[in-house]
Amino acid sequence: MKRIAILGSTGSIGRSTLSVTEAYPDRFEIIALAAGSNVDAAFEQARRWRPSVISIAAEKDADLLRSRLRKEGVAAIEVVHGPSGAVRVATHPEVDFVVSAIVGVAGLEATYEAVRAGKVVGLANKESLVAAGELITAEARKQAKPLLPIDSEHNAVHQCLRGGRIDEVERIWLTASGGPFLNTAAAKFPEITVEQALNHPTWKMGRRITIDSATLMNKGFEVIEACRLFNLPPARVEVIVHPQSTIHSMVEFVDGSILAQFSVTDMRLPILYALTYPERIQSDMRFPVGDLRHLDFCPPDLKKFPCLRLAYEAAEAGGAKTVALNAADEVAVAAFLEGSIRFDEIPRLIEDVLTETNSGKLESIAQVLEADAQARRLAQQQVTHVKKFQQGRATSFV
Amino acid sequence: MKRIAILGSTGSIGRSTLSVTEAYPDRFEIIALAAGSNVDAAFEQARRWRPSVISIAAEKDADLLRSRLRKEGVAAIEVVHGPSGAVRVATHPEVDFVVSAIVGVAGLEATYEAVRAGKVVGLANKESLVAAGELITAEARKQAKPLLPIDSEHNAVHQCLRGGRIDEVERIWLTASGGPFLNTAAAKFPEITVEQALNHPTWKMGRRITIDSATLMNKGFEVIEACRLFNLPPARVEVIVHPQSTIHSMVEFVDGSILAQFSVTDMRLPILYALTYPERIQSDMRFPVGDLRHLDFCPPDLKKFPCLRLAYEAAEAGGAKTVALNAADEVAVAAFLEGSIRFDEIPRLIEDVLTETNSGKLESIAQVLEADAQARRLAQQQVTHVKKFQQGRATSFV
Numbered sequence: 001m002k003r004i005a006i007l008g009s010t011g012s013i014g015r016s017t018l019s020v021t022e023a024y025p026d027r028f029e030i031i032a033l034a035a036g037s038n039v040d041a042a043f044e045q046a047r048r049w050r051p052s053v054i055s056i057a058a059e060k061d062a063d064l065l066r067s068r069l070r071k072e073g074v075a076a077i078e079v080v081h082g083p084s085g086a087v088r089v090a091t092h093p094e095v096d097f098v099v100s101a102i103v104g105v106a107g108l109e110a111t112y113e114a115v116r117a118g119k120v121v122g123l124a125n126k127e128s129l130v131a132a133g134e135l136i137t138a139e140a141r142k143q144a145k146p147l148l149p150i151d152s153e154h155n156a157v158h159q160c161l162r163g164g165r166i167d168e169v170e171r172i173w174l175t176a177s178g179g180p181f182l183n184t185a186a187a188k189f190p191e192i193t194v195e196q197a198l199n200h201p202t203w204k205m206g207r208r209i210t211i212d213s214a215t216l217m218n219k220g221f222e223v224i225e226a227c228r229l230f231n232l233p234p235a236r237v238e239v240i241v242h243p244q245s246t247i248h249s250m251v252e253f254v255d256g257s258i259l260a261q262f263s264v265t266d267m268r269l270p271i272l273y274a275l276t277y278p279e280r281i282q283s284d285m286r287f288p289v290g291d292l293r294h295l296d297f298c299p300p301d302l303k304k305f306p307c308l309r310l311a312y313e314a315a316e317a318g319g320a321k322t323v324a325l326n327a328a329d330e331v332a333v334a335a336f337l338e339g340s341i342r343f344d345e346i347p348r349l350i351e352d353v354l355t356e357t358n359s360g361k362l363e364s365i366a367q368v369l370e371a372d373a374q375a376r377r378l379a380q381q382q383v384t385h386v387k388k389f390q391q392g393r394a395t396s397f398v
Numbered sequence: 399m400k401r402i403a404i405l406g407s408t409g410s411i412g413r414s415t416l417s418v419t420e421a422y423p424d425r426f427e428i429i430a431l432a433a434g435s436n437v438d439a440a441f442e443q444a445r446r447w448r449p450s451v452i453s454i455a456a457e458k459d460a461d462l463l464r465s466r467l468r469k470e471g472v473a474a475i476e477v478v479h480g481p482s483g484a485v486r487v488a489t490h491p492e493v494d495f496v497v498s499a500i501v502g503v504a505g506l507e508a509t510y511e512a513v514r515a516g517k518v519v520g521l522a523n524k525e526s527l528v529a530a531g532e533l534i535t536a537e538a539r540k541q542a543k544p545l546l547p548i549d550s551e552h553n554a555v556h557q558c559l560r561g562g563r564i565d566e567v568e569r570i571w572l573t574a575s576g577g578p579f580l581n582t583a584a585a586k587f588p589e590i591t592v593e594q595a596l597n598h599p600t601w602k603m604g605r606r607i608t609i610d611s612a613t614l615m616n617k618g619f620e621v622i623e624a625c626r627l628f629n630l631p632p633a634r635v636e637v638i639v640h641p642q643s644t645i646h647s648m649v650e651f652v653d654g655s656i657l658a659q660f661s662v663t664d665m666r667l668p669i670l671y672a673l674t675y676p677e678r679i680q681s682d683m684r685f686p687v688g689d690l691r692h693l694d695f696c697p698p699d700l701k702k703f704p705c706l707r708l709a710y711e712a713a714e715a716g717g718a719k720t721v722a723l724n725a726a727d728e729v730a731v732a733a734f735l736e737g738s739i740r741f742d743e744i745p746r747l748i749e750d751v752l753t754e755t756n757s758g759k760l761e762s763i764a765q766v767l768e769a770d771a772q773a774r775r776l777a778q779q780q781v782t783h784v785k786k787f788q789q790g791r792a793t794s795f796v
Contacts, residue, residue: 159561159657162561163558165678240688254678255670255671255674256667256681256685257660257661257667258659258685258687259558259657259659260645260659260660261561261655262655264654269653272653273655276653279566282652283653283654286654289650292638293696295695296691296692296693297692297693
């Protein structure tokens with residue numbers, strides 16, 4: 001019986017994890033949950049899964065949740081809240097495996113503490129590797145516990161890596177759908193609307209990650225994640241566009257063999273893989289191999305998608321630069337979604353923030369959060385600047 | 399230093415093996431060679447590689463080779479001949495690894511003896527698995543030594559299988575180029591010429607295997623080989639047509655993940671993989687992943703290619719049926735190449751032989767060879783029958 005904690009239990013990955021564990025009641029037991037701000041969802045999860053402890057973001061929601069659970073007659077569940085509550089969930093002594101799926105830098109501390117507590121961690125929180133990858137992977141190595149990626153690309157790489165040793169890897173090939181603007185001329189990028197950018201061809205995801213897929217920044221983040229997770233320099237992590245997103249990623253070995261992984265595009269599969277690793281267990285998620293017809297590939301266009309180039313540069317610099325890349329991107333995407341900047345201004349804004357960010361090694365999660373806040377301030381200033389500029393000239397800031 | 403014996407050193411796989419071992423002189427040492435009937439080639443190999451022992455098929459060639467080596471001043475090389483000579487090479491006490499690459503049933507006994515002697519065997523001899531697969535794999539299990547496949551498909555499967563345990567495999571997918579008649583209407587099959595059939599789209603190979611690729615019998619043999627090598631029933635070994643032959647094969651695991659292997663189409667790669675397993679070492683055989691553009695797939699047409707269906711039936715029956723499949727095919731292909739039967743008569747002839755063959759478990763290599771001779775006689779009778787029929791009526795026997 002594997003005893004599970006989920007950080008971000010009411011989010012998309014969290015709910016998928018619960019749907020996976022529910023399908024194998026003999027194998028998994030839910031011990032601890034950290035929800036977000038949705039009290040109703042947290043209440044339902046607590047009632048249904050009866051964890052030992054549940055955490056929720058706000059203190060007032062914790063009070064509400066506690067009284068609702070008492071009324072329901074399930075007072076045995078400990079209700080905690082805030083960052084310390086999430087850490088309590090992540091480090092619960094009865095837990096073997098922590099699914100890290102809180103979105104954003106909010107997930108950093110609890111993830112780091114889970115690793116420090118010697119838990120096996122399934123990673124879906126992007127910031128854990130993009131912003132704090134050096135710290136978290138160093139700690140996992142120290143603990144000699146695996147970090148198991150829960151996203152289709154790195155999970156695919158993890159699977160392919162079983163075909164050899166890490167020092168037998170020539171390079172990793174991350175596949176990219178190319179997003180909705182793969183075949184749009186760069187000259188048309190200034191006219192791209194929010195609606196067009198939110199229309200991702202293969203995956204249904206949240207708003208920020210959908211925009212990040214349209215700019216290829218998401219693939220850039222994945223390059224950084226791959227570098228940190230598999231301890232490879234950026235030059236050994238390549239991107240290839242594969243519009244069908246059938247093949248999730250590939251590993252090229254030194255002897256010239258390449259292994260590729262594919263499956264249905266269902267997040268429950270990488271979750272199941274991580275939860276059961278090093279075993280594999282029967283699932284109903286069957287890819288109809290006999291129905292395969294065409295797989296297409298092309299190289300990524302780094303001129304058209306400068307976000308990918310910026311990510312490689314940040315990956316090379318490491319430390320505060322990757323923190324700034326993520327923070328500036330989050331601000332830029334929000335500004336695009338609210339109509340404050342144009343689609344083609346997203347990479348320009350990020351590049352400006354990166355230029356103003358000193359590269360430097362970060363020694364603690366606190367330093368990461370500080371660098372994150374600093375980059376957000378810089379990015380926000382840029383957005384304000386663009387807004388003013390647009391009001392004055394009705395044109396771009398660049 | 400790995401000490402190598404090569405059965406079939408003057409053939410295509412044998413020569414490729416020598417080219418691989420030559421590239422890594424610190425890793426491999428050639429201890430013993432078994433050549434075919436080409437004395438010049440055997441002499442050159444003996445002079446160059448200085449094995450402890452070399453075997454050649456015919457006794458008179460052994461005498462010739464011995465005297466030529468004496469003249470050359472390399473009298474220290476032991477020259478042997480015939481089946482017992484090949485067994486001497488296969489079981490040489492100084493040898494760790496035996497490459498089994500003699501073409502045809504002639505390779506059976508020496509391969510079996512290599513396995514019995516506890517050698518690690520790299521298998522390129524098809525008959526070892528198609529005709530004697532049950533015997534040879536049982537012996538390898540008894541010796542607890544790996545049988546490492548040296549052909550692109552099974553080598554690919556072997557690599558993909560590293561992503562899980564054998565009891566975690568849902569099925570194996572062997573890819574097939576589809577041969578030159580993939581898009582030819584079945585109605586045109588009676589008119590197919592030898593020249594057309596010898597024109598394989600992706601691999602340059604010997605005449606028999608090229609015809610076997612055109613009828614898809616080669617893929618059928620590979621299904622049987624996969625069943626024996628990986629101990630799976632025929633229902634768990636599927637074929638998918640993939641005209642580019644880029645992906646060499648795939649493994650589908652029970653959780654729904656599929657791993658695929660690809661590489662350049664160069665036999666030196668599976669040879670290197672087998673020779674260095676479980677390690678991988680740097681080679682210059684790089685597949686330009688960034689140049690990938692399109693991969694196409696479609697299901698095989700078992701009506702148009704009855705040889706594949708016959709192979710599945712023989713795989714299911716096992717024993718003498720798979721021996722007969724191989725023997726009848728060899729006779730049928732030779733008859734087609736010499737103009738005695740039509741292309742579409744190849745599967746009919748084989749099916750007739752299979753019908754007349756009693757299924758039965760074979761307990762020794764001698765029994766395998768007996769069943770092989772019996773099937774060849776039956777097949778030859780069929781060819782004679784067709785010839786007579788054609789002389790009388792100038793039409794087909796069916």
